[in-house]
Amino acid sequence: MRVFDAATGAFEADISGVGPAVPVIWTSMDDISFGGVNYLFVYGSGGTLTMLSSIGTGYSVVYSVALGGTYETKSLSASPTRLYGCTDWVFDPSKIIVVISWDSVGVSASKVTLSALDTFARTAFYDEESDSVIIVTVNGSIYVYTPDLSTLLRSKVNSFSGGVPYTDPLMSTRLKVASDQIGLKIGSGTDRNDIVIYRVSDLSEVQRIDASTTTWLHTTETQYYFLGFNQTWQAAITTGTDVVPMIWYLPRAQRLPVDLADVLEAECLLAGLDSDVSAITTQIYGYGDRSGTPPRGIIEDLTRVNFVDFAQVDGVQKFFPRQTAAVRTIAFAETGMALNSEPDPVQISEEYPAALDMPEQMIITYPSYDAVYRIGAQAGTTKDDPKFSDEPSQADETGAPIKVRRNRTMEFSTAQVLTDDDAAKVADILFNALRDAAIVYKTTTSAKHMDLHPGLVVNVPLDDTRTAKAVVTKMSGDHVVEMEFRKRGDSFTSEAVGQSIPYVIDTLLGPADVTPVLIDGHLLRSADDNDGFYAGVAVISQGNFRSASIYRSEDGGSTYAPWAGLTNGMIRGIAIDALPDRPHPGAWDRVSVFNIAVPVGAAPDSVSEEALLGSETTNGFAVRNPSGEWEYIRAASVVDNLDGTWTLSTLLRGLKGTEFAMAGHAAGATVYHLDDQAMTRPADGDRTLSRIYVAVPTSTVFDSTGAVTFTNMGKALRPWSPQLASAVLDDGTGDWILTWRRRDRLGQAWPESGPEDPPMSETSEAYVVNIYDGMGVLVNSYDATTSTYTYTAADQTTDFGSPQTSLEFGVAQVSAIYGDGIEMREAA
Incomplete structure (x- = not known):
């Protein structure tokens, strides 16, 4: 068997010993993962089953078993304990399902006849989500069984025109369209290549896709016998006899925009915030699943991409379109205010970024509306800007200036669905806004301007003749108000056009598992x-x-x-x-x-x-x-x-x-x-x-x-083992004096390098002292409340019949919540 990298198609390894000694023309494969290991099964015509596992650095053969022709199957579907297959409809049609029980050592095979089927079985598919086996017949009827095939849970009888020929090994591994959904393709007749999607839980019809109304290629072809679905791509993969394999992306029932205001309001509600979104009129085409992202992160993402500002006003989170029109002009004479006891400050300061600190390109990655929600990328790129003239002066040996090449890129991603053109505009606007916002103005004004708040745009005087439009970012103070502004551009519009085919980040590869x-x-x-x-x-x-x-x-x-x-x-x-x-x-x-x-x-x-x-x-x-x-x-x-x-x-x-x-x-x-x-x-x-x-x-x-x-057993509460144990025999009394040093589970220093008695995290000091015989078998246990215990001669006689001249013992600190901690074992 030859293994290739799914992302690049690069060859990785040849694995010998897969299948029979003489190659066969029909081979079925399926895999299943659990416990961090992937198990791959290869079943060849003639009945040879090979199991490989991914333990180690790659796949290796665990065993190969010849089951013989009596268990011939042209499909394979794997569960954690069984493999399922059905016989070929053309050469050996039947209602028989081949069931192969497997473990890490070997397999055993049997056959189960499902008399309830309306006709021959075409697909046997194990569904991990519902822990059931789904049988599809030649007529397109669906039967859902328990994993041992002993109980029929539910069924739906169909009669697709012309029938669906051949056992389908592809459908036997890729029947699922989405969670709780499976899909079937009609093979012939007037409904040829239509796809019908059903719910597994009740076998109700979810959607019927009329192939003739789609943009799919070759929808009238009669030889597309085999079909499977990719849940990540939301696509049907089909092939057959003398035809070109096709990927048909499933059409969405509807893709309508929603109001951004509704989304922001809902996220604020989840965060426990009162909101005012009445000024927001933008619509969006969707947003990624929010289960892993807190509301604040979603709000920040949406407002950044849609150029919306927000501020808390009188306890309400108020959202408003990012402004370019100034709400006020601050006079130059109103800047540089100071308390009488303070020296007069600079009226207004201007801070410009170093050119080498600024990006030359901004790349946005996003779910592309135009590419069926695959991840695309668009870029905003720098233009020469004479305002940034502080590059280091360099010259060659002739004195000619050396052009400093800047090759810096800033990347960010959004979960908001964007058209390619909109994404290009966002990248372009954000790139230019970033360069503007890097310019910071600082000044102090009188209390006259205390009614301003962050997010408002004002005209800021730079000197007697120059002004700049800027957004308030920080305010503090009472009588004298310290204010910080960042430059605001003239508009948040762009004429940028997106790439017609966006640079795709994860189409065929999909999200990482x-x-x-x-x-x-x-x-x-x-x-x-x-x-x-x-x-x-x-x-x-x-x-x-x-x-x-x-x-x-x-x-x-x-x-x-x-x-x-x-x-x-x-x-x-x-x-x-x-x-x-x-x-x-x-x-x-x-x-x-x-x-x-x-x-x-x-x-x-x-x-x-x-x-x-x-x-x-x-x-x-x-x-x-x-x-x-x-x-x-x-x-x-x-x-x-x-x-x-x-x-x-x-x-x-x-x-x-x-x-x-x-x-x-x-x-x-x-x-x-x-x-x-x-x-x-x-x-x-x-x-x-x-x-x-x-x-x-x-x-x-x-x-x-x-x-x-x-x-979870709460092992964080488990006391660490004691250290530095010793056992001394008192020759006069025959008692063993056992001592040890306690450690603490919060990780204080080792006793030999730190304090003799580290702080204790337990509510009280308690230990269990275990006494063992010479073979390591537990003889008795005793309780102690200090780090010293006397194992008396009388107790030794009770435990062993006489006092002992040698001893094996263990000590563990005891937690009132967890119980016994890690034991330290010693012998003397």
């Missing part, structure tokens, strides 16, 4: 002290990422609600080598190297050892131990090998009390870069409660694929 990151581990910062956990979204595929939302379900996946919004993605890696065992936590390991595969993401910069020690979070990583615990490490050296791998070295290990997880690491372990700008921490962690979390990129359709069931 994301998965929730849920780390129930020790505290990274003492300020995070609660029973929550660290959460984020990991970007796991190439593509466009702006932000994402995490949704949470409290009812087993029946309903989801927005839970957290993240503007930055976390970087996830896979350990290529096992992280070596390390006996001494918190000490520099300058020998070991740790290689991880990082398919997506830029490596952080290497830092000096001093810089690493001076920060709590720089170059931090969490490495998952096979036991499910997280070890926190930090790396002074992080090298991007430019082949999808990083090398970490000069390490600090077992940080934040995680030294217990330093041993037993394995290749294939999950590794997260602990970027504090990409993580959140809920105040209420729902400790001990099972919840389901799913990450969804902003501005995409909600999809519960990849949902993760997670139970």
Whole structure:
């Protein structure tokens, strides 16, 4: 099997051992992801099934099994435990569904006859969202079954004209159009190539697309047998016999503008603000999904793109079109006011930016109305501006001036849907407005002008003869008002024309896939002290990422609600080598190297050892131990090998009390870069409660694929293990005197380098002392309230039958909320 990069089409790898020894002409494939691993199944004609997984640096064959011709299928759809396929309609029509149960070791196959079908099965599709199997027959009838195919949940009988011929391997993997929606294409007759969309939940018809009314090519062609849908593109992909494969973008039912005033008012309501939007008459074509963006961010985005100012007036958030007409002219004699006790200041100051500090180009990225909401880009570009003449003077050896080339670009993105022409105008206006707004005027005036407020435009006198139009940005003072202004251009109009085919950022590639990151581990910062956990979204595929939302379900996946919004993605890696065992936590390991595969993401910069020690979070990583615990490490050296791998070295290990997880690491372990700008921490962690979390990129359709069931145990509350334990036998009494030093989970210094008794975060001091036999089997447990415990000869006799001359024991601090902390084990 040959693997190619989906973004560039570049060849990546050849994988041998896929399928039978003799190649076959018909091969079906499908994949499914869970637990951070993608499993790919390849089923060839003749019955050879190969399973590959993405654990490590790429796909590799896990097993290949010859099932034989009796389980022949021309389609494949994968679930977390089963594969489904149906026989070919032309050569072996039937109502039989081939069911292949699978796990990481092997497979077993069976056949299920679905007598309820009205005719032969054409498609068997596993729907992760509803956890059901959807069967489509040759007549276009739909049957929804439980995953074991034992119970028919609902059905809809159709009789599409001419029937839909052939088993469809494409539809068997790409039947979904959107959340809770599937689509079918009529194969022949007067309705040929029409697409009908149904709801999975009740099989009601959502939309019927008449192919003859669309701009699709080849809508009268009879040989487009196979069809699948891409949810990200909202497109149908179709191919067949002796035809050119086509992508047909699905038409929207309606694309009507909405009033910007209504959107602003709704966002203010969500933020708990009273608003006045009566002056706003602009309309917009839409805005990206707001689940991951707070109202303030949406308001700022919309007002920037639509040139709207806002200010709080008498407790009301008032919105008004960005003004160019001045509401007042300030006289030159009214500037430079000062209190009598103060020296006269400069009447008005002017601050101009350095030319080298100004951008030469502004690029806006946006959902393009003209390109079916794909992400496009337009640019506003500089023109010569004689006002900026402070470039450094340079000359060559002849004395001729050297032209200083400026090549600086400013980029910003908006979630507002724009036409390409409107986007070009916005880029052009913002570019020129930015250059104007970089000019700052400052002065002081009398209380006469206290009725002005930020956002108003005034004429500002620069001297006896010059004036400038400027917008008020800051005001302060009572009798003497200090004011700051920024220059305002003459208009917010532009004649710019957008590119007819915008530069597309993420068309075929689409948004990056994301998965929730849920780390129930020790505290990274003492300020995070609660029973929550660290959460984020990991970007796991190439593509466009702006932000994402995490949704949470409290009812087993029946309903989801927005839970957290993240503007930055976390970087996830896979350990290529096992992280070596390390006996001494918190000490520099300058020998070991740790290689991880990082398919997506830029490596952080290497830092000096001093810089690493001076920060709590720089170059931090969490490495998952096979036991499910997280070890926190930090790396002074992080090298991007430019082949999808990083090398970490000069390490600090077992940080934040995680030294217990330093041993037993394995290749294939999950590794997260602990970027504090990409993580959140809920105040209420729902400790001990099972919840389901799913990450969804902003501005995409909600999809519960990849949902993760997670139970937070509140390990941030777990006490760290004690240190510096000792056991001394009293020869006179036969008692063992056990002592140790307490640490604190808020991360105070190690006892040997800090105070002997660090501050304590628990409500009371308590320990459990565990006594073990020579084989590590627990014999008895005792409670202690100080860091000293006497294991008496009498207790030894009770536990072992006689006093002991050697001893194995463990000590753990006890939390009133969490329970026993990490145990320290010693022998004497």
